[in-house]
Amino acid sequence: MPYIPKSQNVIQKIMHEHFTSFEEVYDDRYAKEYGQFRLIRIKEAVQKFSDCGNYLKGIARIKCTDDTCKHEYFRPFSCKQWYLCPSCHQKRLLLLSEQLCENVLFRSPHRQFVFTIPKSLRVYFKHDRKLFSDISRLIHSLITDYYSEMKGISLKTGTVISYQSAGDILRFNSHWHALVLEGGLDKENNFHYISLKDLSDMTELFRQKVIRLLVKKKLLNHQFARNLLSWKHSGFSINNSVLLRPHDDRARENLCQYIIRHPVSLKKIEYIPAKSKVLYHTKYNEYWKENIKLFTANDFIAELTQHLPPKRKHMIRYYGLYSSRSKGKARIDGTYEKFGINGAGQGSKNDTNFDTESVESNKSSNQTWARLIQKVYEVDPMKCPKCGGQMKIIAVITDSFECKKIVGHLKKNKSPPFDIDVA
Ligand SMILES: [Zn+2]
Ligand SMILES: [Zn+2]
Numbered sequence: 512m513p514y515i516p517k518s519q520n521v522i523q524k525i526m527h528e529h530f531t532s533f534e535e536v537y538d539d540r541y542a543k544e545y546g547q548f549r550l551i552r553i554k555e556a557v558q559k560f561s562d563c564g565n566y567l568k569g570i571a572r573i574k575c576t577d578d579t580c581k582h583e584y585f586r587p588f589s590c591k592q593w594y595l596c597p598s599c600h601q602k603r604l605l606l607l608s609e610q611l612c613e614n615v616l617f618r619s620p621h622r623q624f625v626f627t628i629p630k631s632l633r634v635y636f637k638h639d640r641k642l643f644s645d646i647s648r649l650i651h652s653l654i655t656d657y658y659s660e661m662k663g664i665s666l667k668t669g670t671v672i673s674y675q676s677a678g679d680i681l682r683f684n685s686h687w688h689a690l691v692l693e694g695g696l697d698k699e700n701n702f703h704y705i706s707l708k709d710l711s712d713m714t715e716l717f718r719q720k721v722i723r724l725l726v727k728k729k730l731l732n733h734q735f736a737r738n739l740l741s742w743k744h745s746g747f748s749i750n751n752s753v754l755l756r757p758h759d760d761r762a763r764e765n766l767c768q769y770i771i772r773h774p775v776s777l778k779k780i781e782y783i784p785a786k787s788k789v790l791y792h793t794k795y796n797e798y799w800k801e802n803i804k805l806f807t808a809n810d811f812i813a814e815l816t817q818h819l820p821p822k823r824k825h826m827i828r829y830y831g832l833y834s835s836r837s838k839g840k841a842r843i844d845g846t847y848e849k850f851g852i853n854g855a856g857q858g859s860k861n862d863t864n865f866d867t868e869s870v871e872s873n874k875s876s877n878q879t880w881a882r883l884i885q886k887v888y889e890v891d892p893m894k895c896p897k898c899g900g901q902m903k904i905i906a907v908i909t910d911s912f913e914c915k916k917i918v919g920h921l922k923k924n925k926s927p928p929f930d931i932d933v934a
Pocket of ligand 2: 576897
């Protein structure tokens, strides 16, 4: 029976060797900068992540349903920790982009933007993550107002906006990724196409609105606000405009994956165990004048885990035509069919918040996993490699003694390194 222990990735290794010491010094060294109450959240996520793909922590037993074949194999569980586990993050991104393309975005051109704010304002977002969604809402209304003004009538548009906290070399850099429908619907549901090419006016409006919001929240005083408004290079920007064409499914899905980035790319980091250091390589950054940074292992953990969103906080928001409330209506009046969307497929009741959680709970995790494996590896994991019959998950083993016994049996053979979402 095949078995390949999924090798630990470098972040797992760093956590394994240094998380205990990080935890010990957190209050003294990191709490002030990264948050007094975050350690509980960090610890829980890191624990799950450390067990990701570990056969000794839980195994699913998968067996061919053909009585004469009875071929079987085992898979370890995965941790589902977005923003921390690179492989689980990637998997959920695939699900999310599939969901966006099939069930959310109209088959019309979209653009993808990155909204950024000046460095001096980022600190407010570090300690009040609710502000992130205030800005998401602001971005949506900015675009809606812009379209309505361009056409001189009230238009409703759709946006999907995610908030990101990670900049280059893991720095805290609050910014927003937005997928924006180019155009909108009038009251009679006629679509008006509006190209979003020149964004200078919108950028200026973005600056004014964000500053106004922060003043209203008493985070900025009037003097500082006036200064910010007078800067020639304001530090506010809307850039990276990428066009999503309506009928290129593959390109659409690929682009949708950029909506949420993992804070770190494994290719960029090098762990030096003998020195307890982590070396980070990146492209040369004009502003910071560096392309390399050496972290102590503990500092690296602090910098990485600051990007873990608070638990159960949705980092993606759906607005306007793409909010589920609008989608409910659109389903009834047929707007969705008109724009080539399979709107009936998903059904989150939660207003603007559905994400892959709801997709996964709608379908069985077994099916979801199989579909993803097929997508990534182009093989069907639920098809028996021996007889072509249907495979089925017949048991989930979490008892550590049992797991150990199974691993002992399996060690001599090998298999492709898939893991499984059964938690
Ligand atoms: Zn994982
Ligand atoms: Zn079989």
